[in-house]
Amino acid sequence: MTTIDTPEKTVAPRPSRTPKPRRRIVVEGSAKHRGIQALSALLVVLFLLWAASQPLFRVGQFTNVFIIAIAIVGLNLVTGYTGLLSIGHSAFFGLGAYTTGILITKYEFAPMSTIPVAVVLSFVVGLAVGLPSLRIKGLYLALVTLAVGVSFPEIVRRAEDLTGGATGLVIRSRFLAPPEWTGLVRAERGIWMFWLSAVTLMLVMLLARFLVRSRFGLAMMASRDHEIAAAANGVNVARTKILAFGISGAITGLAGSLFAQYIGALSPDGSFTLLKSIELVTGLVLGGIATQIGPVVGAFAVVFLPYYTASFTSGPLSGVVFGALLIAIVFVMPEGIVGRLTLLSRKVVTFLPADHPSRRKGERPPEEPT
Amino acid sequence: MELFLERLISGLTNGSIYALLALALVVVFRGTGTLNFAQGELALFTTFVAWWLTTQSIPVWIAIVAALVLGFVMGALIERTLIRPVQRRNDMAVLIVALGLFTGLNSLAGLLWGSETKIMPSPFPNGLDDYVSIGGARLYFDALGVWGALIVLMFLMTLLFKKTKIGLHMRAVADNPESATLAGVRTSRVLAIGWGLSGAIGALAGVLVTPLAPQQLGLTTMFSIFIAASAAALFGGLDSLVGAIVGGLVIGVLEAMLTGYISIIGGSLQQTSALIIIVAILFVRPNGLFGTQKLVRV
Numbered sequence: 001m002t003t004i005d006t007p008e009k010t011v012a013p014r015p016s017r018t019p020k021p022r023r024r025i026v027v028e029g030s031a032k033h034r035g036i037q038a039l040s041a042l043l044v045v046l047f048l049l050w051a052a053s054q055p056l057f058r059v060g061q062f063t064n065v066f067i068i069a070i071a072i073v074g075l076n077l078v079t080g081y082t083g084l085l086s087i088g089h090s091a092f093f094g095l096g097a098y099t100t101g102i103l104i105t106k107y108e109f110a111p112m113s114t115i116p117v118a119v120v121l122s123f124v125v126g127l128a129v130g131l132p133s134l135r136i137k138g139l140y141l142a143l144v145t146l147a148v149g150v151s152f153p154e155i156v157r158r159a160e161d162l163t164g165g166a167t168g169l170v171i172r173s174r175f176l177a178p179p180e181w182t183g184l185v186r187a188e189r190g191i192w193m194f195w196l197s198a199v200t201l202m203l204v205m206l207l208a209r210f211l212v213r214s215r216f217g218l219a220m221m222a223s224r225d226h227e228i229a230a231a232a233n234g235v236n237v238a239r240t241k242i243l244a245f246g247i248s249g250a251i252t253g254l255a256g257s258l259f260a261q262y263i264g265a266l267s268p269d270g271s272f273t274l275l276k277s278i279e280l281v282t283g284l285v286l287g288g289i290a291t292q293i294g295p296v297v298g299a300f301a302v303v304f305l306p307y308y309t310a311s312f313t314s315g316p317l318s319g320v321v322f323g324a325l326l327i328a329i330v331f332v333m334p335e336g337i338v339g340r341l342t343l344l345s346r347k348v349v350t351f352l353p354a355d356h357p358s359r360r361k362g363e364r365p366p367e368e369p370t
Numbered sequence: 371m372e373l374f375l376e377r378l379i380s381g382l383t384n385g386s387i388y389a390l391l392a393l394a395l396v397v398v399f400r401g402t403g404t405l406n407f408a409q410g411e412l413a414l415f416t417t418f419v420a421w422w423l424t425t426q427s428i429p430v431w432i433a434i435v436a437a438l439v440l441g442f443v444m445g446a447l448i449e450r451t452l453i454r455p456v457q458r459r460n461d462m463a464v465l466i467v468a469l470g471l472f473t474g475l476n477s478l479a480g481l482l483w484g485s486e487t488k489i490m491p492s493p494f495p496n497g498l499d500d501y502v503s504i505g506g507a508r509l510y511f512d513a514l515g516v517w518g519a520l521i522v523l524m525f526l527m528t529l530l531f532k533k534t535k536i537g538l539h540m541r542a543v544a545d546n547p548e549s550a551t552l553a554g555v556r557t558s559r560v561l562a563i564g565w566g567l568s569g570a571i572g573a574l575a576g577v578l579v580t581p582l583a584p585q586q587l588g589l590t591t592m593f594s595i596f597i598a599a600s601a602a603a604l605f606g607g608l609d610s611l612v613g614a615i616v617g618g619l620v621i622g623v624l625e626a627m628l629t630g631y632i633s634i635i636g637g638s639l640q641q642t643s644a645l646i647i648i649v650a651i652l653f654v655r656p657n658g659l660f661g662t663q664k665l666v667r668v
Contacts, residue, residue, distance in 0.1 A: 085465075132649065136656045139405055143604040144649050150597055151642035158639055274597075278469055285466045317481050323474025327452060330466045334459045 024349045033351070048198055052191060059194050060262075061303060066197035067259050069299035070204050072283045074251030079281070080290035081212055082244040083224030084133055087277045088145030091152035092122050092249040094272030096256025101169045101266050102162055104176075111176055111261050118257035119250045126249020130242040149277050153268035168267030176261055193262045200258060201296070204251055209292055211247070220244050221290075252280075286329055288336030297337045375507030377630045378623065383513040384598075385622020386520040390575035391599035392606065392614035393523070394568040399608050400544035401564035402449075402457065404464045408471035409572050410596025411479075412448075414589070416441045416569075417576035418479045421490045421587055430491050437573045445569020446562040453565070454558070480589050487588040490580040516578050520615070523571065527611060540564055544609070575599075597641065598625075605648045607661020616659065621648070 026033050051062045075089050099118040103109040109117075132144045156163045163169055178184040178192035211217050219240045222230035231237045260266060279302050287298025305325060310318040333340035391409065398406045406412075416437040423433035448471065456463040494500075494515035501508040531537040542550040543560045551557045579595060580587040602621050606613020621644050628643045657663055 132653065136649075136652050139608065140604055140652055140656060140658070142405075143601060143645075144652070146597065146600070147642070147645035147649050150645060151639075154639050154642045278472075282466065282469055285462055289462060317477070319477025320474050320481060323470040323472070323477065326470035326473065327467050330456055330463050330470070334456060334463050 026349055026351050027354055027356075028351055029354045044202075048195075052194055056190050059190050061307070063190070063194045063197050063262055065296075065299045065303045066194075066201045067255050067262060068280070068283060068303060069296045070197070070201050070258065071252045071255035072280055072287070072295035072298055073201075073204050073208050074248045074253075074255065075280050075284055076290065076295050077208060077211070077220070077251065078130075078244050078248035079284060080294075081217065081224065082220045082241060082248075084130075084241065084245070085139075085142045085281075086145040086245075086248070087142055087274065087281060088129065088148035088152075089248075089252050089280050090272050090274060090276035091148045092126065092252035093256040093259065093276060093280075094152050094156065094268075095122050095125060095249075096253030096258075097260035097266055097272065098156065098163055098169070098256075099253070100257040100260040101171055104171050104260075105169065106162075108175075110179070112179060115254065115257050119254050122253020122256070123246045123250035126246040126253075127242055129249065130245025133241045133245065134238050146274070149274045153273050156268040156272070163268070164266075166268060168265060168270070170265045171260065173264060176264060193258070197258050197262070200254065204254070205292065205296075208251075212292070216240070216243070282326065286326070286336055288338030288340075288342075291336065291338040291342065294336055294338040301337070372506035373630070375505050377626045379504075379507060379509055379513060381623035381626030382619060383516050383622070384625065385602075385619035386516045387575055387579045387595060387618075388598045388602045388621055389520055389615045389618025390523065390578070391572055391595060392602040392618045393527070393611060394572040394575065395600060395603040396606075396608060396611055396614045397564055397568040397571065399603070401540065401561050402453065402464070404457075404468075405600060405603075405608075406568070407465065407468035408448075408475060409568065410592035410599070411472050411475040412441065412444060412569055413572035413576035414592040415475045415479050416444070416573035417490070417580055417587060417592075418483055418488075420573075420577050421488050421580075422483060424491055430493050434493060434574075434577045437577050438570045441569035441571075441573030442566040443569075445572075446566035448569075449562045449565035454561070476589055485589055487586045490577070490587045493577070519574065519578055523574065524615065531611075536560070536563065594641065598622075598644070601645060601648055605651065605658055607658025609662060610658070610660035613658055613660030 026036065052059060054062070071089065071093055074092070075086060078084050078086055096118040099121050100111065100114040103114040103117060104111060129145065129148055133141050136144055157166045159165075173186065173189065176189055177186040178189060182192060184192050212220070219230070219235045222233065222235050223237045223240050227237055259271065263271070266272075283298030283302040284295060285298070286301045287296065288294030306318060306322050309321040309325070329337075335343060391413065394409055394413075395406060398404070398409070419440055420430075420433040420437035423436055424430050428436075452467050452471070453464060456467055492512050492515075494512040496510065496512040500511040502511075502514075503509070529537075531541060539550070539555045539560045540563070542553065542555050543557050543564075547557055550560075575595075576592065580591060598621050599618065602617035603614050604617075605621065606615070606617030624644045624647060625641075629639075632643075652658070655661075
């Protein structure tokens with residue numbers, strides 16, 4: 001007995017359960033948290049106003065960034081949160097773009113009214129692409145998405161009557177004039193597309209935020225982290241994966257639809273090849289996989305990095321620099337830019353949800369047994 | 371019949387190239403557990419070096435040997451310096467490093483030698499009359515050479531894996547890295563050798579394909595071959611060497627037959643149609659034809 005008792009006496013007193021908070025704790029929903037949110041919203045608005053006042057070329061670049069960001073938000077849902085690597089998202093991007101292009105040129109739709117059609121079509125195709133994920137897993141599933149990505153340009157080239165084939169599809173700029181209620185004239189299409197893309201991006205990010213925090217989002221992450229365990233806990237893994245693919249495809253298709261209106265000329269070998277998929281995956285991982293702002297940061301990186309590496313070096317050297325930079329970023333911040341910043345900021349301030357267990361304990365300390 | 375044989379021959383020739391590059395992918399996958407997206411561009415780079423050596427009036431065979439050695443060194447170096455440090459973190463990091471290499475190597479080749487297409491001399495006699503006739507179909511010697519290279523390589527690989535100590539070590543590491551390390555296998559060296567080996571195999575695929583490819587040697591030559599090869603490796607089952615070879619040949623023949631016989635596919639949908647058939651097969655066998663099923667513990 002004594003031999004068992006003695007070690008217990010020598011054990012140092014247990015550290016108190018909640019260590020002294022050396023960093024600030026901000027509870028979600030509190031006044032302080034709302035203040036921070038309002039401040040960031042203000043900063044975003046200020047940034048947009050500044051960006052909109054830049055020269056037209058720069059505004060176009062920002063528009064491109066927003067569109068790519070929307071596409072990456074879509075990819076993030078399926079690759080980041082559901083854990084299904086897709087290298088076929090260029091096909092959804094292209095599907096959205098061509099739907100809009102064909103509806104405008106062949107059927108004289110108003111540009112805005114093509115967006116829902118593009119979204120629904122991409123959603124349905126997304127469901128179909130998600131179907132194999134029931135049986136095929138991991139890299140084999142990546143092959144399925146690869147097949148989708150590779151076949152899209154080939155099919156576009158083949159369906160010449162509809163898509164204009166290899167020569168491409170040009171949407172005349174008179175079809176793309178801003179709607180009348182904006183009061184903008186046709187020459188101000190750039191600024192109209194800028195605001196349209198910016199607002200759409202924000203809506204899509206909000207949607208993704210709600211989705212990830214919903215029951216469905218939990219199901220997505222559970223089937224990513226451990227499929228069998230998730231299924232055992234009542235998650236319908238099959239439905240979750242297929243639906244995630246559908247929603248993801250729809251969002252990327254939306255980006256494609258905006259892209260068609262922004263660029264005005266589509267060709268199968270231009271922006272819808274496998275290289276686009278690679279660009280999207282790169283942006284996602286650079287920005288921070290399974291983070292909410294990561295896609296935007298990643299989009300800035302994939303649009304501006306090649307542009308700047310091309311500006312101080314010439315031709316192929318920019319590709320070398322871009323490749324080297326990509327590898328360097330993986331070495332320096334493997335969690336992606338946003339992931340790393342989040343980790344750093346945790347040393348200073350922590351955000352806690354209002355129903356976090358440690359909070360409840362703080363409010364109502366455990367009663368001493370009498 | 372004659373037409374069928376010619377299509378079969380051309381399919382088998384392209385398929386041999388796919389099989390070679392697929393072998394390179396499988397060797398890396400068995401060791402590291404990832405698909406090396408830069409494999410095709412690595413082969414492109416070494417092939418450009420071989421081409422450059424031949425322009426310096428160095429015999430083509432020596433240039434090919436040099437390309438193989440360079441492929442080995444580059445593969446091993448990439449594993450040592452770029453892949454291993456990030457591998458423990460996660461698969462995505464390896465993927466991005468490979469994408470970086472993909473962009474970087476391709477642009478580096480363009481930077482050093484320009485983007486115009488090159489004419490790479492064939493190591494085999496490839497004149498218009500250098501063929502044997504089989505049932506009326508022409509079997510050119512350079513096609514025969516590619517088949518021969520694949521057969522010799524298969525023989526050498528079997529020797530390596532079944533008869534040598536390093537081959538045994540490689541199999542051990544592929545099977546279970548921890549156990550292999552505990553049993554005294556120098557895992558890290560084995561991994562580097564595996565990457566080197568796959569770099570060399572890829573280099574072989576590169577120097578053999580370019581004399582056959584209609585567009586000769588350009589910056590985009592290897593991309594479609596890489597897609598076909600990765601499809602072949604997956605189709606065969608990623609961790610199976612036999613599977614890579616069967617997969618490569620099947621894809622090559624499928625492409626040739628589908629484009630030849632089904633007029634709606636024509637010349638423009640060959641990759642699509644081949645990939646669709648592979649996806650259909652994956653439905654039946656989700657781990658490829660020869661892949662091992664993974665057991666998952668909860």
